[in-house]
Amino acid sequence: xxxxxxxxxxxxxxxxxxxxxxxxxxxxxxxxxxxxxxxxxxxxxxxxxxxxxxxxxxxxxxxxxxxxxxxxxxxxxxxxxxxxxxxxxxxxxxxxxxxxxxxxxxxxxxxxxxxxxxxxxxxxxxxxxxxxxxxxxxxxxxxxxxxxxxxxxxxxxxxxxxxxxxxxxxxxxxxxxxxxxxxxxxxxxxxxxxxxxxxxxxxxxxxxxxxxx
Numbered sequence: 001x002x003x004x005x006x007x008x009x010x011x012x013x014x015x016x017x018x019x020x021x022x023x024x025x026x027x028x029x030x031x032x033x034x035x036x037x038x039x040x041x042x043x044x045x046x047x048x049x050x051x052x053x054x055x056x057x058x059x060x061x062x063x064x065x066x067x068x069x070x071x072x073x074x075x076x077x078x079x080x081x082x083x084x085x086x087x088x089x090x091x092x093x094x095x096x097x098x099x100x101x102x103x104x105x106x107x108x109x110x111x112x113x114x115x116x117x118x119x120x121x122x123x124x125x126x127x128x129x130x131x132x133x134x135x136x137x138x139x140x141x142x143x144x145x146x147x148x149x150x151x152x153x154x155x156x157x158x159x160x161x162x163x164x165x166x167x168x169x170x171x172x173x174x175x176x177x178x179x180x181x182x183x184x185x186x187x188x189x190x191x192x193x194x195x196x197x198x199x200x201x202x203x204x205x206x207x208x209x210x211x212x213x
Contacts, residue, residue, distance in 0.1 A: 002026040003038035007055045009045030018190040024204045035064040045080035050092025074208040077184030102157035111170030122152040129165040137202045145195035147187035181208030
């Protein structure tokens with residue numbers, strides 16, 4: 001069973017619908033025991049970091065995520081779930097979960113497309129990623145595939161080896177992070193068509209290993 005963590009951060013039903021389409025059993029839950037006893041967890045979300053962390057701690061789900069991480073079970077973070085695994089976020093000046101060292105920063109208002117044009121914030125729409133190394137979740141995914149993004153903040157890990165993939169939007173930013181049994185992506189695989197479904201399907205089969213840190 002896959003536990004989709006419910007912490008009032010939205011975007012949960014679209015993840016479950018994608019898993020249902022793939023024939024994978026999942027449950028949307030805020031129950032501590034259900035999360036820690038799941039085979040794997042998905043940590044999605046949209047919204048503000050400060051409110052998200054507050055809700056997680058109120059429900060003791062921050063402890064549940066840490067326990068699952070330390071047990072070596074596969075964890076997938078999506079969008080806001082990617083940002084609040086970091087140590088700190090500029091959004092609401094928030095202390096986050098700290099599973100990966102580093103900060104979450106706001107895109108500059110002066111982002112340029114390189115041709116004297118300004119890029120809008122939030123970064124919204126389809127964009128590609130460049131993988132720095134292979135990972136089982138991207139098996140069978142065409143390198144030219146594009147994925148759906150919608151975010152104003154982006155993660156900045158302290159350690160380069162935690163960056164699996166990068167995306168260009170005025171700057172190069174980390175769009176896929178890894179740490180042991182954890183993989184987190186700034187884009188929404190559940191909204192990214194066939195490539196996104198392939199990533200979710202690969203996650204459902206991943207044992208939490210398969211790459212060198």
